[in-house]
Amino acid sequence: METFCYKPIGYVRSPFKDRDHAPKFYTESGDALARLELLPAYQDGLLGVEPGMELMMLFAFHKTDRHDLQVHKRGTGPLTGVFATRSSRRPNGIGVSIIKVVSIDGTLLTFRGVDMLDGTPVLDLKIAE
Structure with a gap:
């Protein structure tokens, strides 16, 4: 089995400090x-x-310190395979959100669409279109 190692390109500074107060989806x-x-x-x-x-x-x-192959969708919904959800309890712990750029100042990019916790390591950015 192959192993991959990714290095962050930066870190999110978010108003959300814990999972209980963070939106479950970037549109929220x-x-x-x-x-x-x-x-x-x-x-x-x-x-x-x-x-x-x-x-x-x-x-x-x-x-997230564990993964599950089946989770309750949105926390309380029906039991669903993790690949049919946005759960953070994934085998590889990779998330994706669509963000909208508000401003850029050097290496600081301000955005909307935040559903990440403060300190979240960012792996990559790609155009969403």
Whole structure:
């Protein structure tokens, strides 16, 4: 079996400090703002990223310490295979959300669509279109 090692490109600074208070889905975050503190080595990767753009943010579920192959959908719904959910209890602990860029200042990217906890390691950004 292969092993992969990913290094964060930055970290989310979010108003959500624990899972109990974080939205379960990026569309549920309303007007909440967060910032991606991109590591300086990756700043050149922001060329072409503009306010108003939607990006896919891939991140690590860094506060989850286990995985389940079946979970209750949305916490209380029917028992469902984890691959048919957005549960953080995944075999590889990788999350994805669509964010909307509000502003960029050097290595600081402010965005809406935050459903990540403060300190979440970001693995990659990709255009959402």
